[in-house]
Structure formats: structure tokens, C-alpha cells
Amino acid sequence: MELFDIVIIGAGSGGLSAAVYAARAKRSTLILDRKRPGGQAATTEKMENYPGFPGGIGGRELMDRFRDHAKEMGARVEQAEVIGFGEEDGNYVIRTRKGVSYGARSIILAPGSEPRKLGIPGEADYSGRGVSYCATCDAELFEGGTVVVIGSGETAVEEAGYISRFADKVVMIVAHDEGILTCNRTQAETALANPKLIWKWNRSTLAIEGGETVEAVRVRNLKTNMEERITCDGVFLFVGTVPQTAFLGGFVETLKGYIPTDEKMETNRQLVFAAGDVRVKNLRQVVTAASDGAIAAYFADRELTEREDFSKAVKRAGHNYLLYFYSPSVQQSLDLVPAAERKAEALGLSLIKLHALKFGTVAARYEVKAAPCLLRVEGENKVETITEF
Amino acid sequence: MKELDKDNFDEAVLAHKGLYLVDFWGSTCEECLAMMPEIEALATALDGQVEFGKVNIQGNRRLAMREKVLGVPTILIYKDGIKTATFTKEFTADEVRSAVEELRLG
Numbered sequence: 260m261e262l263f264d265i266v267i268i269g270a271g272s273g274g275l276s277a278a279v280y281a282a283r284a285k286r287s288t289l290i291l292d293r294k295r296p297g298g299q300a301a302t303t304e305k306m307e308n309y310p311g312f313p314g315g316i317g318g319r320e321l322m323d324r325f326r327d328h329a330k331e332m333g334a335r336v337e338q339a340e341v342i343g344f345g346e347e348d349g350n351y352v353i354r355t356r357k358g359v360s361y362g363a364r365s366i367i368l369a370p371g372s373e374p375r376k377l378g379i380p381g382e383a384d385y386s387g388r389g390v391s392y393c394a395t396c397d398a399e400l401f402e403g404g405t406v407v408v409i410g411s412g413e414t415a416v417e418e419a420g421y422i423s424r425f426a427d428k429v430v431m432i433v434a435h436d437e438g439i440l441t442c443n444r445t446q447a448e449t450a451l452a453n454p455k456l457i458w459k460w461n462r463s464t465l466a467i468e469g470g471e472t473v474e475a476v477r478v479r480n481l482k483t484n485m486e487e488r489i490t491c492d493g494v495f496l497f498v499g500t501v502p503q504t505a506f507l508g509g510f511v512e513t514l515k516g517y518i519p520t521d522e523k524m525e526t527n528r529q530l531v532f533a534a535g536d537v538r539v540k541n542l543r544q545v546v547t548a549a550s551d552g553a554i555a556a557y558f559a560d561r562e563l564t565e566r567e568d569f570s571k572a573v574k575r576a577g578h579n580y581l582l583y584f585y586s587p588s589v590q591q592s593l594d595l596v597p598a599a600e601r602k603a604e605a606l607g608l609s610l611i612k613l614h615a616l617k618f619g620t621v622a623a624r625y626e627v628k629a630a631p632c633l634l635r636v637e638g639e640n641k642v643e644t645i646t647e648f
Numbered sequence: 649m650k651e652l653d654k655d656n657f658d659e660a661v662l663a664h665k666g667l668y669l670v671d672f673w674g675s676t677c678e679e680c681l682a683m684m685p686e687i688e689a690l691a692t693a694l695d696g697q698v699e700f701g702k703v704n705i706q707g708n709r710r711l712a713m714r715e716k717v718l719g720v721p722t723i724l725i726y727k728d729g730i731k732t733a734t735f736t737k738e739f740t741a742d743e744v745r746s747a748v749e750e751l752r753l754g
Contacts (some may be wrong), residue, residue, distance in 0.1 A: 390719070
């Protein structure tokens with residue numbers, strides 16, 4: 260089994276950005292994705308808000324650049340679906356559907372999210388028969404036709420603009436009051452000025468109907484309670500996203516499917532980080548996913564370095580040594596550093612100083628409850644806790 | 649895999665005796681591009697037993713509509729020119745492989 264310093268799951272903007280940083284830190288880096296690298300951003304026709312590209316850049320083109328950048332730094336990209344996790348010899352094991360397993364000293368989870376389904380009658384039955392969640396895939400098939408778009412967020416408004424290049428008429432179903440869109444103002448102004456877009460405000464969608472293919476959408480006016488049947492050739496739904504975390508099977512803690520992390524992007528499991536849309540966060544954009552990836556890779560590298568440093572320190576210290584746990588938030592533990600150093604000198608032993616939180620696994624192994632804590636260690640075993648120094 | 653379009657589709661697929669698998673795809677469809685290598689591998693494995701072709705919906709919209717393809721990726725399997733199996737949107741190459749095997753033997 261091949262062992263990597265950092266294995267990244269998901270090759271969207273978060274994962275690929277993490278790969279750039281991980282590989283640049285000279286960490287052996289593998290990035291796995293069940294599909295082509297690029298994630299959701301690659302399905303966007305044009306990115307208009309990624310800094311550094313005035314005039315916009317194609318979503319696929321931008322993601323190809325992310326991928327090329329990660330490869331140039333030395334990351335390996337593989338197409339594989341992750342189906343399970345394990346632990347072996349102090350490392351993580353990642354199992355894939357093809358049967359190949361990879362060893363990982365640390366993991367960055369960046370599986371992203373996928374379009375949310377409304378769950379209304381007809382939606383599943385007509386998937387691929389007029390119901391779509393991907394404008395760049397299917398918009399052309401509705402050239403000259405009438406299309407209903409459900410949603411009023413950034414994706415809905417952006418994609419409606421793209422669809423209107425092909426369709427004659429795009430009927431927008433919006434749950435809010437007239438004029439209220441949940442996208443940014445630039446997008447809203449453009450959309451409201453688009454003559455092909457017809458607005459149906461205060462509407463909820465009841466069902467998608469048809470024969471062999473979609474023929475109509477049934478909506479209800481939330482103000483008047485009147486129902487209406489809108490004849491159309493296709494329906495595009497852009498009603499938010501759901502995180503792709505089912506494959507984790509409880510490997511890390513999730514909250515409504517999303518992964519909570521601290522500001523280092525670390526999950527509740529040591530040396531397992533998360534980046535991008537899958538995180539509990541407010542703004543899910545390519546630029547924030549890229550930021551997450553950079554932070555996750557930086558701390559993965561730093562924590563691996565700390566562990567390596569500890570192993571080296573133990574090796575240097577020999578068979579017997581003192582371990583001193585401190586915490587920057589406990590002033591007393593900082594004040595006592597010189598005393599610990601003098602104690603080690605008096606005993607003729609080396610002293611290894613450890614940040615109690617960063618070396619949580621070491622602290623747990625020696626049953627350290629709080630800093631300051633000074634231990635005498637022989638081999639790998641605690642001999643005594645030194646209380647007076 | 650044979651490149652199919654509105655001009656050669658009927659003769660190649662509908663007039664064909666036996667099985668013909670057609671992959672409808674688009675160059676801006678990520679799912680289509682991700683699946684293509686797996687379908688190409690299947691085509692190689694079944695070379696000489698099942699015919700394989702692909703239709704790029706860009707430029708062949710009317711053909712796609714006529715065949716009731718309203719979303720991609722879509723894979724249609726024709727037997728003696730008659731559409732006998734449809735896979736659209738959420739399907740795996742393994743499911744397609746099983747269906748082809750079943751139709752070939754049955």
C-alpha cells in the first residue's frame with residue numbers, strides 16, 4: 260500500500276488549492292476524485308467573481324488551471340471513488356471502489372456539495388426527461404423552447420441568464436416578494452433587465468407534470484393561494500446544495516451533513532481536515548474554498564512537522580528524558596519553563612517541551628490532563644509525574 | 649466509438665441488426681466527460697459484438713430531441729433499430745455494462 264503525507268479527497272477548488280499548498284510544502288500529495296477534477300465550479304459557464312480575472316473566466320478553464328497548478332507542484336491526481344476509512348500502524352487507510360487502498364498520514368476532506376433536490380412529485384421521474392440541475396449540460400437541448408427555472412439565488416439567476424441564450428422564454432419561479440432576489444445586486448440588475456426572463460413572484464412549486472417528457476410545472480401563488488399550470492419544455496432547479504458526506508460513514512463528526520472544523524480546518528479527528536463547500540460555513544464560493552484548502556494544507560503540514568520533530572527529539576533524548584507539557588493560554592505553564600529546564604539539568608536528563616494541545620495524542624498517551632505537567636519517561640513509559648520543580 | 653450525427657444516425661443505428669449503444673454527450677457536460685472513458689473501455693471490451701456510437705448534442709439538437717433525449721449524459725441501447733434501454737443522468741457505467749450483457753445474452 261502506497262503511503263502519502265497528505266491525501267486529499269475531492270478535486271474541486273478546495274481540494275486542488277490544498278494540493279498546491281501541500282505539494283509545495285514538499286509533502287507527498289495524492290488527490291482523489293470520483294469524477295474529473297474541477298468540482299462544481301467546472302460546471303459553471305463563466306466565473307465573474309474570481310479575483311484576478313477581470314472580464315470573467317470559464318469555470319472549466321479556471322479549474323483546469325487549478326489542476327495544472329497542483330500537478331506542477333508535484334501532486335498526483337487519481338480518479339477513484341472513496342468508499343471507506345481505516346487505521347493501520349498509526350496512519351489512516353483510504354479504501355476505494357476499485358479495490359486499491361492508500362495510506363495517509365493526514366487527510367483533507369474536500370468532497371464538496373451537489374445540487375439539492377426539491378422532492379416534489381414528478382421531479383425524480385422526469386430527471387433527464389426535462390428536469391435538470393445543470394445548465395451547461397442541458398440548456399442547448401431547449402433551444403427555442405420555454406424553460407422554467409426554480410430558485411432565486413446566485414446560481415439560479417446566473418444559470419437563467421445562460422439558459423436564456425438558448426431558450427425563447429425563461430419563467431422564473433421565485434418564493435419571495437416582487438423584486439427580491441437572493442443573489443448579488445449586479446446579477447439581479449442584469450437578470451431583471453433580461454427581456455427573456457418572465458418573473459413569477461411569491462410562488463411555490465407543487466409538481467412537475469408531463470407525458471414521456473416534461474410538459475408543465477404546477478405552482479401556487481403564496482399570496483392568493485391560486486394554483487397555476489405553466490406549460491414548458493424543461494425545468495431547471497437551483498435550490499441550494501447538499502454536502503456529499505454520506506461516504507464518510509461517521510469517520511468525522513458532521514452537522515446536518517456538513518463538517519464542522521476549527522479555524523485550522525481540522526475536524527474532530529486528529530490530522531483530518533476539511534475544506535470547501537462541505538464545511539459548516541456561510542459563504543460557499545470558489546475563492547473561499549481555495550482559502551480553506553490553503554489553510555487545511557498549511558496546518559496538515561505543520562502538524563505532521565510537529566510529530567516528526569517529536570519523534571526526532573525523542574530519538575535525540577535517548578532512553579530517559581523529561582517531558583514538559585505547556586499551553587500558551589496557561590501563563591503559569593510558560594513561567595515554569597526555566598524551572599523545568601533546571602530540573603532536567605539537575606537530573607542530567609534531556610528535556611522535551613511540548614504544546615499540550617498540539618501534541619494532544621502524546622498528552623493523552625501519558626494521561627496528561629492539564630498544563631503545566633512535567634513527566635519523567637523511560638523508554639516509552641511514564642516513570643513519574645514531577646510535581647515539585 | 650463511431651461519431652454519429654443527424655446525417656448518419658438512421659442508417660448506422662436504426663438500420664442496424666443487433667445491439668447498438670449510443671452515448672449522447674455535450675462538450676460542456678462534466679458528467680458526460682467523466683463517464684466517456686468508461687464507456688469507451690466497454691466498447692473496446694465488446695468490440696465486434698455490440699456497436700458503439702456517440703452523439704454530441706451540440707449541432708445535433710434536433711436528433712437528440714427526436715430520440716427524446718432532454719438531458720445528458722444519456723445512453724440509449726437499440727436492438728434491431730428499436731430503443732430498448734435508456735439511462736439518463738444518475739447512472740453508472742457498471743449499470744450500463746450489466747444491461748448490455750443482459751440484452752446480448754437474452
